[in-house]
Amino acid sequence: MKCWVQFLTTPSADTPGTTLLLHFDSKRYLIGHVAEGTQRAAVQRKLGLVKVSDIFLTGRVGWGTTGGILGMILTLADVVTGSREDSKEKGKKVAEEDKQWLNIHGGENLTHLLATARRFIFRKGLPVHTQEFRGGKDARPPSADPTWQDDLVKVWAMVLEPERPAAASSRKRSHEEFRTEILPVSLDGKEENAEEANDRDDQIRKGVVAAMFESKWRLDTLITTKLSDVVMPATVFIRNEQGKIEKYQGPLPGSGKDVPDIEVLTRNPWPGALIESLPPTAPATSSVSYIIKGHPQRGKFLPDVAKKLGVKPGPQFRALTTGESVTLADGTIVTPEQVLEPGKEGGGFAIIDLPSIEYVDAMINRQEWSSKDIMSGVEMAIWILGPGVVEDPRLKKFMEDHTELKHIVSSTDTSPNHIAFESPAEAAIRLHLLDPERFPIPVHSLEPTLQSKASAPPLYEDARVGKTFVLEPKFEVEDDKIIPYLDTAKVIREASPEVKALAETARMEVTNPEYLARLAERQEDIPSKDAEVITLGTGSALPSKYRNVSATLLRVPGFGNYLFDCGENTLGQLKRVLGDELPEVLRDLKVIWISHLHADHHLGTASVIKAWDQETRNNDVTKSRKLIVASDRGMLEWLREYAEVEAYGYDRVEPITMGRSTKDYDHQFTPEQTQLNGLTSIQSCLVEHCNGAMATVFNFPNGFKVAYSGDCRPSKTFAELGYGATLLIHEATFDDELRGDALLKKHSTTSEALGIGKQMNARRILLTHFSQRYQKIPVMDDGTDQVAIVAFDYMRAKLGDFAKVESFKPALMKLYEDKEDK
Numbered sequence: 001m002k003c004w005v006q007f008l009t010t011p012s013a014d015t016p017g018t019t020l021l022l023h024f025d026s027k028r029y030l031i032g033h034v035a036e037g038t039q040r041a042a043v044q045r046k047l048g049l050v051k052v053s054d055i056f057l058t059g060r061v062g063w064g065t066t067g068g069i070l071g072m073i074l075t076l077a078d079v080v081t082g083s084r085e086d087s088k089e090k091g092k093k094v095a096e097e098d099k100q101w102l103n104i105h106g107g108e109n110l111t112h113l114l115a116t117a118r119r120f121i122f123r124k125g126l127p128v129h130t131q132e133f134r135g136g137k138d139a140r141p142p143s144a145d146p147t148w149q150d151d152l153v154k155v156w157a158m159v160l161e162p163e164r165p166a167a168a169s170s171r172k173r174s175h176e177e178f179r180t181e182i183l184p185v186s187l188d189g190k191e192e193n194a195e196e197a198n199d200r201d202d203q204i205r206k207g208v209v210a211a212m213f214e215s216k217w218r219l220d221t222l223i224t225t226k227l228s229d230v231v232m233p234a235t236v237f238i239r240n241e242q243g244k245i246e247k248y249q250g251p252l253p254g255s256g257k258d259v260p261d262i263e264v265l266t267r268n269p270w271p272g273a274l275i276e277s278l279p280p281t282a283p284a285t286s287s288v289s290y291i292i293k294g295h296p297q298r299g300k301f302l303p304d305v306a307k308k309l310g311v312k313p314g315p316q317f318r319a320l321t322t323g324e325s326v327t328l329a330d331g332t333i334v335t336p337e338q339v340l341e342p343g344k345e346g347g348g349f350a351i352i353d354l355p356s357i358e359y360v361d362a363m364i365n366r367q368e369w370s371s372k373d374i375m376s377g378v379e380m381a382i383w384i385l386g387p388g389v390v391e392d393p394r395l396k397k398f399m400e401d402h403t404e405l406k407h408i409v410s411s412t413d414t415s416p417n418h419i420a421f422e423s424p425a426e427a428a429i430r431l432h433l434l435d436p437e438r439f440p441i442p443v444h445s446l447e448p449t450l451q452s453k454a455s456a457p458p459l460y461e462d463a464r465v466g467k468t469f470v471l472e473p474k475f476e477v478e479d480d481k482i483i484p485y486l487d488t489a490k491v492i493r494e495a496s497p498e499v500k501a502l503a504e505t506a507r508m509e510v511t512n513p514e515y516l517a518r519l520a521e522r523q524e525d526i527p528s529k530d531a532e533v534i535t536l537g538t539g540s541a542l543p544s545k546y547r548n549v550s551a552t553l554l555r556v557p558g559f560g561n562y563l564f565d566c567g568e569n570t571l572g573q574l575k576r577v578l579g580d581e582l583p584e585v586l587r588d589l590k591v592i593w594i595s596h597l598h599a600d601h602h603l604g605t606a607s608v609i610k611a612w613d614q615e616t617r618n619n620d621v622t623k624s625r626k627l628i629v630a631s632d633r634g635m636l637e638w639l640r641e642y643a644e645v646e647a648y649g650y651d652r653v654e655p656i657t658m659g660r661s662t663k664d665y666d667h668q669f670t671p672e673q674t675q676l677n678g679l680t681s682i683q684s685c686l687v688e689h690c691n692g693a694m695a696t697v698f699n700f701p702n703g704f705k706v707a708y709s710g711d712c713r714p715s716k717t718f719a720e721l722g723y724g725a726t727l728l729i730h731e732a733t734f735d736d737e738l739r740g741d742a743l744l745k746k747h748s749t750t751s752e753a754l755g756i757g758k759q760m761n762a763r764r765i766l767l768t769h770f771s772q773r774y775q776k777i778p779v780m781d782d783g784t785d786q787v788a789i790v791a792f793d794y795m796r797a798k799l800g801d802f803a804k805v806e807s808f809k810p811a812l813m814k815l816y817e818d819k820e821d822k
Helices: 038-044 069-089 110-115 175-181 194-213 303-308 315-321 357-364 393-401 422-434 488-493 497-510 513-522 570-587 605-616 633-642 671-677 716-721 736-745 750-760 799-807 809-815
Strands: 003-009 019-023 028-032 052-057 102-107 128-133 153-160 222-226 236-239 245-247 263-267 287-294 348-354 378-385 406-411 468-472 476-478 532-537 551-556 560-566 589-593 627-631 653-657 666-668 681-686 694-699 705-708 727-731 764-768 787-790 795-798
Touching (some): 003 038, 038 069, 069 102, 069 110, 102 110, 110 128, 153 357, 287 468, 303 315, 348 357, 357 393, 422 809, 497 799, 513 799, 532 570, 532 764, 560 570, 560 605, 589 605, 589 671, 589 694, 605 627, 605 633, 633 653, 681 716, 694 716, 727 750, 736 750, 787 799, 795 799, 799 809
Parallel strands (some): 102 128, 378 406, 589 627, 627 653, 705 727
Antiparallel strands (some): 019 028, 222 263, 236 245, 236 263, 287 348, 468 476, 532 795, 551 560, 681 694
C-alpha cells in the first residue's frame, strides 16, 4: 500500500502557514497549519479534500495557525454533503451511521475557537469532534503507546511549553489559576474543584460545537410567538385569511412604531446561536508537535512453508496472513511468524512546530527521541519554525546528532515570498500589460529572508510546495512533484497581440491632452477625485482560482483608509498589492465595515486587526489610536470572544453596533471624532440577503459619499439612503441571464446593480462580488454622467480614473473572451 506526505503550502503572503497532506487511497489527513489561504491553495493544486477526515493542527492555537479552519470546515461539509446527495440520486444506499466525521486535533483553546463562531457557522452534513492536547499539569506523560490511532496511522502528540523567564510575577494568570482560587458552584449546589470546573467548561464548549455541526434544526421550521417578543433583526411571517403563510409587512419591534398585539411566525435560531456566552479562557502558550507513522507491516506469506507444516490452503491460509495462529488436526499450532517473512515497522515522520527559540529546549529534551519503539521507522523530521529559530545553535546541534533523519525546514526565514496562487497572478500580469497604472504586478520575491550558510553536508533541505515523501512501501523523496515558481516571462511572452493592440489604442486615448481636458471638466465638481479604490477580493461564496472573497480598501487622502468587508486572506491580498506601502496604509486605517455574518465577508478581520495593532502599538504617534469596527452585534461579539484565545489587538478596537434599533442605523460622529476618523457619519439599512445583512453609506466632511451594498437583492431603501453618492460599490453576483439564481440566493444581477446606481444618481459605480463560475466581463450600458467599471483582484483605481478604465473595456472584453473560471 503506497502512502505519501506532500507540502500543500509553505510560508508566503498568500499562504502564511505550513500545511501537509498525508495521502492514503482510502483517507487523507491535513497536518500542520490551516491558516488563511489553505483551502484556496487546495483549489489551485486541484486537490480534492472529500476524503479528509482528520486534521492535526501544530503550533499554538491562534489565527496565524488556524485562520482558515472555519472556512475549511464549511467547504468540507458542503463537499461531503454534496457527495452523499449524489450517491442518493444515483440510487446508492447511504446509511445514517455511515456519515463522515471530521476530527480536529490540536492545542488548548481549539474547541473554544470553534465555539466562538457559533453565530455564523452552521452545517449539518459533517459532525465535528475536537481533541485538545494540553501542557502543564494536564500534559500526558510520554509513553510508547500512541496518543491517538486509527486503522492507518499512530500519532504521538508532543506538547511543548516555552521557557519561562526567571521573574514571571507580572505575567497574565491562566484560566486554571483563577479556577484554583475561585471554586465555582455546580448546578446541584456543591462546590467544584478546579479540575471538575474545567471539565464542565470543556463539555459546554463541546456541546456548542456539536450544536453547530450535528443539529436537527431545520431552516423551514417556523415557531409561533407574539410580535412584540420577536428579537430583531428577523424575518416575520403571518397567516392570511386563507391560512397561507406570507411575509408580514407591518411595523416591527425596534422601528419606533407601535406594533399590533398579534401572533406571528418566525424562524427559531439554530441552537449554537442561542448560547449567549462561553466559559472564560485565556491565551495558551503551549505548542503541539507530532510523531506520525503507519502500523507495522506484516511480511510476505510463504505458502510453500505453510504446506510443509501441514497447513491446508483456504481458511487456514487466510487466518495466518491476517496474523492469527491456526491449530492443525493433530493439535499442532502454527503461528504467523512461522509462515511469514520478517515484517517491518511502519514508515513515519516527525513534524515539530517551534514558534520561537523559547521552545527549543523543550523539544530537545523530549523522551520520544530516545525511544526505539516510537522512533523505529521514522525517516524524517519536518520543522515548522518561527523567525530566527533555524539559526539557533541548539537546533543545529540536534540535527547534527540525528543524521539518521532527513530534516526539512519550513520557515519565513527560508521560504521566499513566492506566488502561491499562480492563476490570479497570471491574470494580474496580463492585466498589467494592458493597463499598468491600474493593475500592478503582485509583489513577490524568490529570495528567502535568510540566506542559509553553506555547510558540508547541509543540515536540512528547504520545504517546497509539492515536495513529496513516499512513506510506504519504502521511504523515497520525489522532488519531481515540486511546483515550479511562476514563470512571469512566459506569461508576458504568451500575451495576445490583439489584446495588446486594443490596449495601446486605449492608452493613446486616455493620455491625449484633449481627452484629459474634457475629463477634468466633467469631473470638476466631484469631491475626493484622488480617492483610490483597491479591490482585494472580488468573488463570492468561497475563494477560487481567480478571485478571492470579499474585501475592498478605500484610501481617501486627507481623511484615512477604510475597509469594506474583510474575507479570508485579505491581509495576504494587501501584502501582494501594497508591498512596502502596507505599513503606511495600516497606520492610517480608520474603519472596518462588515456587512453581514457570512464567512466569505469577515474571516480575515482578526488578522488585519492584528497587523494594524502590531504596526501602531509601539509608535508614539499612533499608539493611542483606536480602530473602528462597525457591524452587527454578532460580529462584534465574535471579535470580543476570540480575544480570549489570542491577544490580537481587540483592546484597541472601538466597536460600533449597527442595526439593533432605529437609532443604530445612523451613527453620527462628533467634530472631535470626525477629526480622528475622517467621517461625519456611518449610516446603514437592512437589505434582503440573510439575517442582519446591511448596506451602508460613509459620509465625509467634504461631501464625499460612499455607498456599499454588501450582499443583497436590489434595495429601494439603500438607493434612497445613498442618493447623491460619489461612489457606489455594489455586488453583481450573477449575469443577467441568471436572474433566477439571483432571486433564489438573494443576490443582484449586473443590470440590477446598475439600476440601483441610476436610482441613487451615483457618479461612479464599481461592480464586484462576482459568481466564481464567471471570469467574463459583464456587458453594461453607459450612463450619462455615470461611469461604471468592473472590479478585478489587485486592481487599484482612483475615482478620477474610472473613466480611463472604461476606455480599456474593448481590450478587457477581448482578454476574457470565452474565458471562465474552471
